[in-house]
Amino acid sequence: MPELPEVQSFKAYFDRSALQQKIVETVVHDAKIIRNQDAFNFSELTRGRSFVGSYRRGKYLFPEMDNGHHLLLHFGMTGDLNYYQDSEDQSKHERFVFHFENGYKLGFDCPRKFARILYLEDRDAYIQKIRLGEDILEMDESTFLAIADGKKSSLKGFLLNQKLLSGVGNLYADEVCYQTQIHPASVVKAIPKAQLQLIFQKLQDILQYAIQKGAYYKDYPPDWLWEWRAKGYKAPDGSEIASAKIGGRTTYYFDTWQTLYQ
DNA sequence: TGTGATGTTGAATG
DNA sequence: GCATTCAACATCAC
Numbered sequence: 352m353p354e355l356p357e358v359q360s361f362k363a364y365f366d367r368s369a370l371q372q373k374i375v376e377t378v379v380h381d382a383k384i385i386r387n388q389d390a391f392n393f394s395e396l397t398r399g400r401s402f403v404g405s406y407r408r409g410k411y412l413f414p415e416m417d418n419g420h421h422l423l424l425h426f427g428m429t430g431d432l433n434y435y436q437d438s439e440d441q442s443k444h445e446r447f448v449f450h451f452e453n454g455y456k457l458g459f460d461c462p463r464k465f466a467r468i469l470y471l472e473d474r475d476a477y478i479q480k481i482r483l484g485e486d487i488l489e490m491d492e493s494t495f496l497a498i499a500d501g502k503k504s505s506l507k508g509f510l511l512n513q514k515l516l517s518g519v520g521n522l523y524a525d526e527v528c529y530q531t532q533i534h535p536a537s538v539v540k541a542i543p544k545a546q547l548q549l550i551f552q553k554l555q556d557i558l559q560y561a562i563q564k565g566a567y568y569k570d571y572p573p574d575w576l577w578e579w580r581a582k583g584y585k586a587p588d589g590s591e592i593a594s595a596k597i598g599g600r601t602t603y604y605f606d607t608w609q610t611l612y613q
Numbered sequence: 614t615g616t617g618a619t620g621t622t623g624a625a626t627g
Numbered sequence: 628g629c630a631t632t633c634a635a636c637a638t639c640a641c
Contacts, residue, residue: 354619383636410620428620429638444638463638465620504630513621522619599632601617 353410353426355487355518356561361424361432362407365414365457368434372451373401379447384461385468396470397422397449406474408486409517413474421474427465433458487518487554495551499539506542506550507535508598518558521600527553528604529576534611535597535604541612576603 353361377397379390388396397416404415412424424430433442434457441448441458446466448458459468471477485494498515509515510524519527528535531549533542542550564570584592586608594603 357619425620427636428618461637463618463620463636465636465638467621502630508630511620520619596632600620 353428353430354520354523355410355558356523356564356566358407358410358412358426358518359562360566361426361430362405362412364432364434365402365405365412365424368432368455369402369414369449369451369457370404371401372453372455374398374449375452376450377447378450381446381464384446384459384464384466385470387469393447393468393470396420408478408483409513410520411478411483411517413471415474421471423467423469423471423474423477424459425467427461427463427467429461429463430466431460433460482514484513484515484517487516488558490516492548492551496544496547499542499547502539504539505535505598506533506537506539507600507602509539510554511598511600519554521602523554523557523561524598525603526557526576528602528609530557532609534606534609535602536595537610537612543612546612 374397377394379385379393382390385393400416400418402414403417406413406415410425412426413421414424415421431442433440433445434455435441436455441456442460444460444462445458446461446464447468448456450456459466469477495516499509502509504512506528507524510519510527511521525535527550530553531546533546533550561571586592586605588608590605590607592603593606594601596602
């Protein structure tokens with residue numbers, strides 16, 4: 352689920368449900384998901400506070416509290432938010448939940464528990480510490496070209512590296528490679544400038560389009576790659592869909608349809 | 614039953 | 628320092 356467009360819709364969901372409400376209680380069901388506090392401290396630190404805003408960078412969402420401190424919500428593979436009133440609407444995999452003064456609750460669900468939650472006194476220091484790259488949608492073309500310059504890694508590995516540009520995950524990376532007709536195993540420094548510019552433009556287009564659709568996959572165009580993946584689809588030139596591990600992740604592509612630069 | 618999954622980290626290796 | 632590969636995290640679905 353959660354790549355940049357998905358996290359953007361989590362942000363919108365968070366903002367319209369959780370802002371400006373006092374937290375009367377924070378209940379932690381699974382302490383392991385909170386990485387830098389124990390359950391007791393996390394509850395104490397958030398109780399009585401309210402959220403005043405949120406900031407998204409790549410796949411990282413930072414809710415801001417009324418004392419100037421932040422949380423980090425990173426959704427991992429299966430994180431989700433659930434705003435509800437009746438306890439029967441509580442998710443089976445809720446890991447912690449804020450109870451607000453108005454009687455509603457905001458639960459953080461995560462079946463696989465790969466999510467990472469932190470309490471941060473200094474958000475920017477944390478971002479610097481983990482060397483999180485600039486959000487791809489905040490980046491201009493010249494910055495993108497400068498970051499790509501001379502990189503010896505595969506295009507796929509480059510797009511997935513959150514320290515270089517933040518927001519792209521496995522699905523959207525494949526989508527960009529497909530739509531630009533560039534092979535994901537291409538060596539970045541061997542890709543011509545015009546093609547890098549195309550990659551940049553497609554990144555913007557694809558992510559913006561996905562955000563506009565609320566990251567709801569079923570509303571994506573039928574000629575996007577994601578839907579074809581496991582269906583034995585053929586590219587316009589007749590090449591069959593292939594999969595291989597590239598940049599450490601399972602990657603789908605069309606062998607001859609996508610040009611390999613190396 | 615085994616395998617892999619829309620993510621990240623840390624360790625080991627080249 | 629850079630890049631790659633692997634294991635680990637924990638659960639579910641095919």
